[in-house]
Amino acid sequence: MTESSSSEPSFCRHSNRADEFLMALPSDVAAKLWGVSKAPTNVLIETEDGRKFIVFVSEAKGMFFLFNGWSDIVTHLGLKTGCFVIFTPLDSTSFRLTYFVNGVSSTCFWTSMLPTASHFTVIPDCILPKSHDYTFTDLISTIFLGNKEFHVKVETFNGKVCFTAGIDVIVTQYQLEAGSYFLFTKWFGHSFHLRIFGKNGLEMNFDVVHVDDADIAPIDSVQDVALRPVAEQANGHIIRFVRMVADYFRLPDDVSRKAKLDLGLKNITIRLLHLNPQKEFPNGTRREKRVKGYRYALRRWSRFMNIAGIKVGDTIYFCFDEIEHVLSVERVVSHVNLS
Missing domain, CATH: 2.40.330.10 (DNA-binding pseudobarrel domain)
Known part of the structure; x- marks a missing residue:
C-alpha cells in the first residue's frame, strides 16, 4: 500500500478526455497543499517505474492545472480516458504517481460509490486468491480503514464475487457520499487495506475520526x-x-x-x-x-x-x-x- 511520506494530503483524479492534455487538480487541493500562498510554477512527478518528470502548473479562473510536461507522462504510461490516478505527496512540490487501468493495478483496485440503497463492491478476479471456490462458500474479509477494523462478507452475487454485508456499515458510520472513491489494497489472504477519497478528490483521514463513541449516561438500573x-x-x-x-x-x-x-x-x-x-x-x-x-x-x-x-x-x-x-x-x- 502506497502511503504519503509527507503531511500533505494525497488526491485522486478519474480522468476524462481533457485530462490527456492537461490535468485539472481537484477542488481544494491547491489550498490544502499550498495554503493561501501562490502555487509553485512547477512540480516534480515520479512514476512507479522510477521515471521523473518536471510538470508546469498553470492557473485559470481559480483552477489549477498540470500543463506543460503532463502529456509526456500520459504518453509514457499510456493513460487513457477512464484511468484512475493517485498523487501521493513526497513534499509540497513533488509527488509519486500511481495509476489504474481498467480499475486494477497489481494488488489494488478502485471503485466509486454509487447512490444506491444497498452497497456492494465487485472484487476483480485477478485480486482474488485462486485457491478458494467462491461459488459455494461464503467468507468474511477483514478490512482495515485508518485505525479501525471492519468485517465484511464476501459472496457471489449475479456471478460476481463481491464485498456485501458490512460495506454499508462503513458507508453509514463515516457518512460517505455517493461519488466517493474506494481504493482496496490486498494485504494477505482475504484482508484488505482501504483508502477513501472524497468527491473533491482529497483523501479522507480516518485516523482522527472516532465512530460509535456515543456518550453513555450513568446507568443505575x-x-x-x-x-x-x-x-x-x-x-x-x-x-x-x-x-x-x-x-x-x-x-x-x-x-x-x-x-x-x-x-x-x-x-x-x-x-x-x-x-x-x-x-x-x-x-x-x-x-x-x-x-x-x-x-x-x-x-x-x-x-x-x-x-x-x-x-x-x-x-x-x-x-x-x-x-x-x-x-x-x-x-x-x-x-x-x-x-
Whole structure:
C-alpha cells in the first residue's frame, strides 16, 4: 500500500478526455497543499517505474492545472480516458504517481460509490486468491480503514464475487457520499487495506475520526435501560441506537414503526457483524399491549444473547435497516464491574 511520506494530503483524479492534455487538480487541493500562498510554477512527478518528470502548473479562473510536461507522462504510461490516478505527496512540490487501468493495478483496485440503497463492491478476479471456490462458500474479509477494523462478507452475487454485508456499515458510520472513491489494497489472504477519497478528490483521514463513541449516561438500573435507547441517530433509511443488555429486549418505537410490525410482519433478520465469522438468522417479534397502543420486543431473547455472546450489562451498538428489515449488532462493549 502506497502511503504519503509527507503531511500533505494525497488526491485522486478519474480522468476524462481533457485530462490527456492537461490535468485539472481537484477542488481544494491547491489550498490544502499550498495554503493561501501562490502555487509553485512547477512540480516534480515520479512514476512507479522510477521515471521523473518536471510538470508546469498553470492557473485559470481559480483552477489549477498540470500543463506543460503532463502529456509526456500520459504518453509514457499510456493513460487513457477512464484511468484512475493517485498523487501521493513526497513534499509540497513533488509527488509519486500511481495509476489504474481498467480499475486494477497489481494488488489494488478502485471503485466509486454509487447512490444506491444497498452497497456492494465487485472484487476483480485477478485480486482474488485462486485457491478458494467462491461459488459455494461464503467468507468474511477483514478490512482495515485508518485505525479501525471492519468485517465484511464476501459472496457471489449475479456471478460476481463481491464485498456485501458490512460495506454499508462503513458507508453509514463515516457518512460517505455517493461519488466517493474506494481504493482496496490486498494485504494477505482475504484482508484488505482501504483508502477513501472524497468527491473533491482529497483523501479522507480516518485516523482522527472516532465512530460509535456515543456518550453513555450513568446507568443505575439495567432493567430501566431496556425501555429506552441510550443514544439514537437516524441516517436515511438507517437507524442507529445503543442499548445496555437486560434480560429482555424491546425495540425502539422508530424501529417498530419502520419495520411495519403493525402491518403483520412477524420476523426481522438479525445480523451479528461483531462476530468472526458473522452470523445471520431470522428472529420473531411479539406485541405487548400498553396504556396507549402497543410496543414490540424480540422473541427468544436468551437465545439471541447466547448466539451473540453477550451478557446482561454489556453495551450493544445496533443498526436497523428499514428497507431490508435487518437489525445488526455492530459492536459490543463488555460490562465492567467496578465494585
